[in-house]
Amino acid sequence: MEKATFYPLGDSAIVIQFAELISPEIHQKVRAVAAYLDEYAFDGFLEYTPAFTSVTVYYQPWVIDYSAIMLLLEEMLDDLMEEVAIPESAIIEIPVVYGGDRGPDLDFVARHHQLSTSEVIAIHSAAEYVVYMIGFAPGFPYLGGMSEKITAPRKEKPRAVIPAGSVGIAGLQTGIYPIETPGGWQIIGQTPLQLFEVNRAVPALLKAGDRLRFVAISETEFKKIKRN
Numbered sequence: 001m002e003k004a005t006f007y008p009l010g011d012s013a014i015v016i017q018f019a020e021l022i023s024p025e026i027h028q029k030v031r032a033v034a035a036y037l038d039e040y041a042f043d044g045f046l047e048y049t050p051a052f053t054s055v056t057v058y059y060q061p062w063v064i065d066y067s068a069i070m071l072l073l074e075e076m077l078d079d080l081m082e083e084v085a086i087p088e089s090a091i092i093e094i095p096v097v098y099g100g101d102r103g104p105d106l107d108f109v110a111r112h113h114q115l116s117t118s119e120v121i122a123i124h125s126a127a128e129y130v131v132y133m134i135g136f137a138p139g140f141p142y143l144g145g146m147s148e149k150i151t152a153p154r155k156e157k158p159r160a161v162i163p164a165g166s167v168g169i170a171g172l173q174t175g176i177y178p179i180e181t182p183g184g185w186q187i188i189g190q191t192p193l194q195l196f197e198v199n200r201a202v203p204a205l206l207k208a209g210d211r212l213r214f215v216a217i218s219e220t221e222f223k224k225i226k227r228n
Helices: 024-038 068-078 108-110 117-126 220-225
Strands: 005-008 012-016 045-050 054-060 089-100 129-134 141-144 161-164 166-170 173-176 182-183 188-192 211-215
Touching: 005 161, 012 068, 024 054, 024 068, 054 068, 054 161, 068 108, 089 220, 108 117, 108 182, 108 188, 117 166, 117 188
Parallel strands: 089 211
Antiparallel strands: 005 012, 012 054, 045 054, 089 188, 129 141, 129 211, 141 173, 161 182, 166 173, 166 188
């Protein structure tokens, strides 16, 4: 595995940083580290947070100090040279109503690329996406794999309120707002699925490494799924 760099984050966390480039290859390295830590925890380990090109490991500094944990993680990366098997997740289908009140920026994205709204929907729902990381809001998935044909800039003036389940585009990324929150992404649709529920055994529906595909549905189907 390519050499990584380490740096402290406060007095109880260490960051394993890979190359700055966001790519499927770097994502696989992040997932390999996560899989290893799931399997082989160490004394003083608390949790880890995967990101686009790094993994932050949180620990108890009264159990293990920074130099000791860095040595452990360096040895871990050496072990990963032998390849860690990463199970491939099943594809999760995310139903979406595109356009209208649920996707008020769909027309903008279409005009931005001189496409029809139907073409934007077809392109967005044809791709297979990977959850690179969870961030911004609880359960918010940053997705890789969107076509450059429908990239769109962030809004110049963010909305004060974006409904939970809204599907947005910002640059080369697409994502889903799990809760009602302000935001500046171009909203092209909405899913009836609840991506974050604090009372669930696992609050977030998605996690880093998951694969998903968007499926266009009607307003009637949206309301039916929402009721159930």
